[in-house]
Each structure stands twice: as structure tokens, then as C-alpha cells.
Amino acid sequence: MTRKQRRLVMIGGSLAVLAVAAALVLSALRDSIVFFSTPSMVAEKHIAAGKRFRLGGLVQPGSLKRGDNLAVSFAVADGSATLPVAYKGILPDLFREGQGVVAEGALDQSGVFRADTVLAKHDETYMPKEVADALKKQGHWKDDYGKPSASAEPQPAQGVMR
């Protein structure tokens, strides 16, 4: 083979691999990305039942109910709308009423958001970025959400340990 032919083989091979990769990426992007919504966006857009999305907002104070066998229900609010959420499993360490949360799942026929993942937050100052942005946009942002409170007492949700 001449130098030119060899180079053609190489370039052809590379392009073939890149084409396959591009096809994989495009099909995966179509099928596996998940959009983010807040309760009021859900109300506006009429998201179909069964379509997966991420729901973000604040956990409505007083809405947390623990059922049998790790079933949990709570409501997520963003100031103008609320959406009931049902989840089965263990909530992250820092899940608290009145704080930001992101849950992934889909709506069921009755309009309840069935979450299969409730995202873990890593420390008490962490407000999921999507939630913070969405709240700011709607004017419900309070400046002290993101600030570390030096004198933070253990929150009531943790109180069961005492």
C-alpha cells in the first residue's frame, strides 16, 4: 500500500468510528435526557403522565407524612403552585421541610408525582442550583437560603435522634 492509501484507510476508519459515536450520542440524547420543572411549570405545561422529569422546589412545611414500610409523601411548592409527591425509600440525610429538594420520577394518572429518586444534598447550605434559579425567577428567593447559619441548631427533622 502506498502512503496515500494507508492514510485513506486510517481516515476512513476514524470517520466510521466517529459516525457510529455520533449516532449513539444523538439517539441517547433523544431518549435519555430528563427535563427540570417546578410545580408551576408542571401546571402550565400539562406534562403527560408517565413522562419522566425532575421536579424541584421547596418541601412544603407540614406536608411530610410517613406511611407504612418507608412510604413517604410530601408536597413540593414554589410559591405559586404545589405538587404532591409520593416516594418509597429512605430520604437523604438532609431532607427537611422548608428546604430545597430535587426529585426524579413521573406523574401518575391522579396527578401525584411518583418519585423514584430524591436527590441527596451534601450540606445544609446547599440549595440545588435549579431550584435556586427557578425560585429567583419567580421572585420567591430569600437571600438567607444559601447562607450558612453559624448557630444552626439540629433541625426538627433530625430531632428523632435525641
Place this chain on the structure above:
Amino acid sequence: MIAEAGHYALVLALGLALIQSVVPMLGARWGDLALMNVARSTALAQLLFVGASFTALVMLHVTSDFSVVNVFENSHSMKPLIYKITGVWGNHEGSMLLWVSILALFGGLVAAFGSNLPLTLRAHVLAVQAWIASAFYLFILLTSNPFLRIANPPIEGRDLNPVLQDIGLAVHPPMLYLGYVGFSISFSFAVAALIEGRIDAAWARWVRPWTLLAWIFLTLGIAMGSYWAYYELGWGGWWFWDPVENASLMPWLAGTALLHSAVVMEKRNALKVWTILLSILTFSLSLLGTFLVRSGVLTSVHAFATDPARGVFILLILCLFIGGSLSLYAARASSLKQGGLFAPISREGALVLNNLFLTTACATVFIGTLYPLALEVLTGDKISVGAPFFNLTFAPLFVPLMIAVPFGPLLAWKRGDLLGAAQRLTAAGIAALIAIAVLWAWTRGGSSFAPLAIGLAVFVIGGALTDLAERTGLFRLPFGTTVQRARGLPRAAWGTAFAHAGVGIALIGIVCETTWNSEYIGTMKPGDVAKVAGYELKLDDIGQRQGPNFREMVARFTVGLDGKSLSVMTPSKRNFTTRGASTTEAALLTRGASQLYISLGDIAADGGIAVRIYHKPMVLLIWFGPVLMAFGGFLSLSDRRLRVGAPKPAKAARALQAAE
């Protein structure tokens, strides 16, 4: 006083870096030996001053000097000593100081051990190294000064984020940074070669050990981070395709490609232009990783504080270095001479294939990581790209790569014999088919994908063994000769075999864990028994305990198998009063390569406690594989060929050496 001294040392280091950025370049241009040699002294002095600065910060943390903001915000007087030290880099400012310290360390190493480098090349390399260092010193001094004081010092600090109060913090960030920053050396060498317009096989021989060293640390750093997340976060997951993880995976993929293309360049003097490009891309991806993690565009445990000024500054550094080096590449790459010829089927061809798949896989990770950010900036839509995307794109690209891995070392340079290689791999192929058949029969009705993937892993491991057997003449020659040959085998050959086998072993772990993982999630009361994968776990009692800076609730589980009691596991939940935060401390019981994993949830009103129990078969192989890869890397690094140093390339260079 210590804080001011540390700050001052850092400013001095910046001054030295600025001198080192300019003077050696001028020296190289004018052919002035004295000016070129400035690079060596400044690089060593820089290391000294940054080291002093870093030591100052460590001392401030150890003595709990809360008049310094950084110590106040991230430390507590009751914190155990080890976490006072590791807490130094458990925050944004301190971790950036660690970053530049390691950068200075690598610069110092080149200065100290680079005496066999041509003087102009060394001057250029150290100058480029100093550009990077100057940029990051400025970043620290202007936006993230760790030595700021508080006017009215508080009595007590705010404590370190509890998740970070773990031995993992002592190992994971330094290792990862040694990897990230280590790639700056190959970047500096690449830019120096472009400036000089000259590159040869000797260049690759100098670059390869540095790349290998960085790659070893990055491999260990990623593996350690993964294991840390696995036992600390309490979810039993070891890889989440989180943007921060991807940020470390991308330089690893590019670095692995670079490692292999540098071999072609060293042995055959081919793929020069490509190797240079990979060196630039690898470090660019390291910088991108630093940007993603440190700028606050992403929220995660790694993003300590979000300050827009910092993000913009790092973005500037990023654009400057990536844009600058790529422009230089575009302008000068064509002047580099083409190297040796080779047929598509040859060792070179196999390494090109390796590079092709690794860089393509890297590109898919890049798209998956940055597409959501780009979309948000462009359209305002918020999306998340999670594990399904990466499983659909990354995995299919890795399968052909894994099939090709055993063939590579068996092909000859220049022109290889694919059929011959295939014949020699018959044993490995048969082993793989047996593994598939046995697993298929054993797990009937289960996933058909898992046996195939494990067969592939067995093929890769078998291929590595075949390579060694072929080279030593095992089973063909008398045993004595084989042993003798094995002794004489270059350590790099052993390194290759170990590293490739490590890939196979990690794959077995990944497939077993994801396919045959069993879990129990439920509420348990004292006396209850949970059955997971044949094990009986009885909850004995729940108690309270006081730690140095936390209170914890500890549950005792007795683990039994077939009626016999095996061990006791004590998972706990810690409550850190200063931050009002709690962490889950999972309990692990290792059985061979498999593990039982218990983590606790909240206590319900009726006194039951929520528990997660997992049985993870072969899970330890996931991390044992990378350790084996790193071990292979160390073997290769200790190869005589790399220690002895390269032959002197040109007369001119030799004359300069003699004059030194």
C-alpha cells in the same frame, strides 16, 4: 504572623514565576546559557516558597487559629488532628493552594532531574510551566486568598463539612491533583516542542515517564474517590456519571490515549503531531475539570463556595491556555516532520485504534457533561443527562476497544500478522467462551448481557497472560529457560500485562456488582431479621455514642450464614452539632471480593429504623482493577530504559550540556 508570612511567601512565589516565565525564553532566543539556567533556580525556589506557604496554612489549621477566615470557616478546635490537617484542602482556597503546590513540585522535579534535557528544551518547558503557575498564583491571590484575617476573631470555628471528615480526604484530593497537575508537564513539553519547532523520539522518551506518573496518580485518585463515595454517601453506588466525576474521567481517557501514542512516537517516531495534540488536550481537560469543579457552575460536594468572580477568572485562564496552545499548534504543527510508515495492521495500527476509541469515548463524555450547561446558556432549558446516556454511548465504544486490547501487544511493529495473533489468542478465546457458557448455565433466565461482558473481561485477562506466556516461552521451552526469560523481560512488558489485566478485572467487578447486586430496604425493630443473598442480619439493638465533635446513633447487627454467626456490623448515623448536619456511616463486611453493606435511615415514630442492606458480589474488583493498572504503571516506570535516560540527541545540545 504565620498567616502574613504564608501570604508573603505566596507573593514571592508569584514574583519568581513571573521571572521564570520570561527570562529563560529570552535566554533560549539569544542563546544565553546563564539566562536559560535561571529557570532551574527559580523553579526550585518557587517550590520552596509555595511549600512554605502551604506549610503556613497547615500550621494555622493545626493550631486552630480562628482569626483566619479559612480556618474559622472550615475547622473546629475539637476536630481530630488528622482532619485538621486534611481540612486544609477540604475547602476552595486551601485546595487551590494544594493545586499550585503540586504544580511547583512538578516544576521543581523537572528542574532537579532534567539535567539530561537539552538546555533550550528545559528552559522552554520550565517557562511554560511558570506561565501556568503565574496564572494560578494570581487566581489565588486575587480571588481566593486563604490567609485573610477576621477583625474580631471568634472563639470557635464552624467545623469542616462532616462528609469530608474521613480518611478519604487525606488520600483522594492529593492523588487526583498529582494526576491533574502532572499532565501539565506533558503540556509544557508539547508547547515547548511547538515553540522550538523540533520534536524527535527522544522527546517522547522524556515525556512518557511524566505522563505515566500523572496517569498512575489520576487512576488511583479516581478509584479512591469512587470507593470513598461508595462507603460514605450511604447509597452503595460507586459511580454516578456526575459531572464532577466526568471531569476527572475525561483527562484520564485522554491521558490513557496519550500514554499509548507516546509509545508509538518513542519506538517508531510516528504520530508526532497527534501526540502533541493529545498532550495539549489532556491538560486542557484537566483545566476544564478544575473549572467545572471550582467555578460553581455545578453544585456538588466538590464545589465548596460559589463566587462568580472565581468562575470568570478560571474561565479566562482556561480560554487563555487552551486557546493559546491550540493556536500555536495550528500554526506550528505542520512544520513538524512526518515519522515512520506503518501498515494499518501492526502494533502502531492497534495503538491508533486504541487512541481512536479512547478519544471518541472521551468526546461522548464531554458532550454528555457540557451539553446541559450549553443548553441552559443558549435556551434556558434545564435538563439532566444521567447514567442512561453514558451507558448507551460510552459502553458500546468500550466493547470494541476491549476486544482489540489483547491483540495489540501480540502484533509486530510496522506490519503485523492478525491471523497469527488470533491463533495465539485461541486459549484466551476458549477461556472466554467457557466463562460465558458456565455463567449462562448458572444464571439461567437472568441477564444474557452479563455473561458476555464477563467473557470479554476473561478474554482481556487471558490476552494479558498470553502475551506474557508468549514472551517467556511458557509451555514451549523448558521451565528453566522460561524463568530466565521472565527475568530478562523488560519491566514495561510486565507493566503492560498487569495494566491490561487490571482493565479486565475491573470490568468483572462492574458487571457482577450491577447485575447481581441484591438489596433489602425496609424498617426494622430490634430483634428483626433481614435476609439478603443467603445472609441473615439480625438487628440486636440501637444505642447512642458521643464522638469528639459529633453524637452518633449506632445499630448493632449480627450477621449469620446457615445458622452460624459470622460477625457483627455496626452502621451509624452521626450528627454534627456545629453544622447541624448528619452523615451516614455505612458498615461494610468483606467476604472475599464481595461485601455486605448496611446504612441507616431515620427512626420512625414506632421505634423502627429504616435500613438499607446490600449484598454486592465481587464489588472490590472494581477498585482492585485500577490498583493493578497503577501497579503496572509503576512497573513500567521503573523500567531501565526510562531510568537510564535518553541518548543525547544532537551535537548542539551536547555542547550545551557539556558547558553546564
